[in-house]
Amino acid sequence: MADIKISNLHKEFGVGDDKVVALENVNLEISGHVFVSIVGPSGCGKSTLLNILSGIETPTSGSLTITQAGAQAAPGYVFQAARLLPWRTVMDNLLFVQADKSSETRARCQKYLDMVQLGDKGDKFPGELSGGMQQRVGIARAFSIEPDVMFMDEPFSHLDAITARSLRRELHSMWAATKKTIVFVTHDVGEAVELSNRILVFAQGGILKDDINVELDFPRDPSDEAVAVAKANVLKKFEELDLLAT
Numbered sequence: 001m002a003d004i005k006i007s008n009l010h011k012e013f014g015v016g017d018d019k020v021v022a023l024e025n026v027n028l029e030i031s032g033h034v035f036v037s038i039v040g041p042s043g044c045g046k047s048t049l050l051n052i053l054s055g056i057e058t059p060t061s062g063s064l065t066i067t068q069a070g071a072q073a074a075p076g077y078v079f080q081a082a083r084l085l086p087w088r089t090v091m092d093n094l095l096f097v098q099a100d101k102s103s104e105t106r107a108r109c110q111k112y113l114d115m116v117q118l119g120d121k122g123d124k125f126p127g128e129l130s131g132g133m134q135q136r137v138g139i140a141r142a143f144s145i146e147p148d149v150m151f152m153d154e155p156f157s158h159l160d161a162i163t164a165r166s167l168r169r170e171l172h173s174m175w176a177a178t179k180k181t182i183v184f185v186t187h188d189v190g191e192a193v194e195l196s197n198r199i200l201v202f203a204q205g206g207i208l209k210d211d212i213n214v215e216l217d218f219p220r221d222p223s224d225e226a227v228a229v230a231k232a233n234v235l236k237k238f239e240e241l242d243l244l245a246t
C-alpha cells in the first residue's frame, strides 16, 4: 500500500505554436488500499499522468512522491499491450523480471499465474496464447514482483467485452487479496464504476475536474441496479462538465 502525493504537477510537450499542455497543475493525494480510476476523454492527459507516476516521463514542473511506510515505494506497471518476450515461455517471462530465480521466486510466479487462471500454461510461448491470455500473463508478471503500487493504463481496452469482463473480476480479487494500491486509467466509465472506490475525472488540457467516491460493496455486477445508477451519475457529471464525445 502506497502513499502518492502530487503537487502542482504540470506537463507541456513541444514549444511555441506546437505547445500542448498535457497536465495543468494537478494536485492529488492517493493513499492506502484503494482502487483509483482516472477517466476522461482521449487526449486529456491520462497516460501522461500515469507515465509520470511510473517515471517514464518527467514533469515540466511540480513535485511527486510515492512512498510506502516513509520509504520509496516499488511500482508495477501494466499497459495496453502485454509486451511479453515472444521467445521466452510464460514462466520465463515472469522469471525475467525477478531479482533472483530461486525456487521461492519460481513458486511466487506460479502463484500469480494460478491467480490469473494460467497455472498450467507456464511452458507455453506467448504466440500460443490468445490476446486475453497474454494480457493475463502481463498482469501476473506485474503482480509477481509484489509492488507496493500498481499503475495500469487501459489494460483491457484491446480485449473483447466478455474477456475484459472476466479479467476485471480477476483483477478485482487480486486487488482485494494483495492489498495493493491500484491506479487504473480507462476511458470507460462503466469499467471505472465497476472497479474503483475513487474516480478522478480529467478534462481536455489535463485539468482534474472531479474526484468522486463510489461507495458500493465489491464485487460489483454491472447489471446490478445500484451499479447502473452509479454509472449514470458519473456519466451525468461528464455531461455537466461537457466531456462526452460528440
Ligand code: ADP
Pocket (backbone or CB within 6 Å): 013, 014, 020, 021, 022, 040, 041, 042, 043, 044, 045, 046, 047, 048, 049
Ligand atoms: P490520454 O491518455 O488521456 O488519451 P495523453 O496523456 O496520451 O492522453 O496525451 C495528452 C496530450 O499530450 C495530447 O494532446 C497528446 O497529443 C499530447 N502528448 C502526449 N504524449 C506526447 C508526446 N510524447 N509528444 C507530444 N505530445 C504528446
Ligand code: MG
Pocket (backbone or CB within 6 Å): 046, 047, 048
Ligand atoms: Mg492514453
